[in-house]
Amino acid sequence: MRVGPGAYLLLSALLFGIGVAGVLIRRNAIVVFMCVELMLNAVNLSFIAFAKVNGALDGQVLAFFVMVVAAAEVVVGLGILVAIFRKRSSTSVDDINLLKG
Amino acid sequence: MTHLLATTAAERAELITFVLLAPLSVVAALGMVLSRNAVYSALLLVVNFFCLAGFYLLLEAQFVAVVEVIVYAGAIMVLFLFVLMLLGIGNEDVLRETIRGQRPAAAVLTLLLLAAVGAALLAGVFDAEPASLAAANADGNVQAVGRLLFTRYVFAFEAAGILLVVAAVGALILGKRRP
Numbered sequence: 001m002r003v004g005p006g007a008y009l010l011l012s013a014l015l016f017g018i019g020v021a022g023v024l025i026r027r028n029a030i031v032v033f034m035c036v037e038l039m040l041n042a043v044n045l046s047f048i049a050f051a052k053v054n055g056a057l058d059g060q061v062l063a064f065f066v067m068v069v070a071a072a073e074v075v076v077g078l079g080i081l082v083a084i085f086r087k088r089s090s091t092s093v094d095d096i097n098l099l100k101g
Numbered sequence: 102m103t104h105l106l107a108t109t110a111a112e113r114a115e116l117i118t119f120v121l122l123a124p125l126s127v128v129a130a131l132g133m134v135l136s137r138n139a140v141y142s143a144l145l146l147v148v149n150f151f152c153l154a155g156f157y158l159l160l161e162a163q164f165v166a167v168v169e170v171i172v173y174a175g176a177i178m179v180l181f182l183f184v185l186m187l188l189g190i191g192n193e194d195v196l197r198e199t200i201r202g203q204r205p206a207a208a209v210l211t212l213l214l215l216a217a218v219g220a221a222l223l224a225g226v227f228d229a230e231p232a233s234l235a236a237a238n239a240d241g242n243v244q245a246v247g248r249l250l251f252t253r254y255v256f257a258f259e260a261a262g263i264l265l266v267v268a269a270v271g272a273l274i275l276g277k278r279r280p
Binding site: 009018022025045048049051054060085086 | 185
């Protein structure tokens with residue numbers, strides 16, 4: 001009885017699905033961001049599971065780069081949120097309709 | 102014989118750890134999505150990241166596991182909590198629907214996605230036999246990942262550095278109060 005890569009991939013798919021549901025359901029932009037982080041981490045888990053399947057470390061390097069890009073994205077995204085909050089005093093995605101035609 | 106016993110013990114340990122951590126990570130993720138309070142969401146996401154770090158250790162990715170805890174649970178989630186506190190947690194999230202039928206549509210679409218991914222997994226890679234990372238990790242996981250980063254992926258590594266600097270400058274400009 002051992003844990004194969006399939007178990008990790010299924011778990012990764014499940015976490016990704018929960019993240020997708022969160023993005024679709026939640027209205028608070030900060031929580032939507034957290035759900036995006038959850039999705040990125042779910043994909044990282046499958047990268048690392050595949051790295052083990054292939055017996056090479058490239059998957060781990062890729063997961064590292066995903067983390068770097070996620071960090072940059074969070075910094076800019078939260079900066080935008082703070083700027084929006086100053087103008088509209090709300091972080092709900094429903095209130096951000098400046099571009100609505 | 103001792104070698105065989107040792108591997109089964111390691112496999113048993115991996116199985117036990119996985120069985121403990123997998124439900125915890127799923128429950129933490131669900132709690133993050135369903136919790137009304139954004140601070141609880143952030144803390145549950147930290148729990149989820151710790152579980153993921155545990156999986157990375159099981160998958161022989163020690164470097165990424167430590168980076169996950171330091172960068173994600175340490176730095177990124179602190180940034181999230183900081184912004185949550187800065188913007189005030191008083192204005193709590195309305196969980197009522199603003200678009201009619203959004204919630205059932207979200208549920209159906211998520212289940213469809215899970216079904217598609219599950220079918221792909223069951224059809225293909227589910228029973229893939231894992232190779233061993235023992236050869237690649239021979240003189241340490243950190244050394245091996247570092248060697249890859251500074252040889253094959255050195256261009257991407259430098260580009261990531263530029264990206265981080267640009268992101269920091271961008272956040273500075275976005276956060277500046279205009280007169």
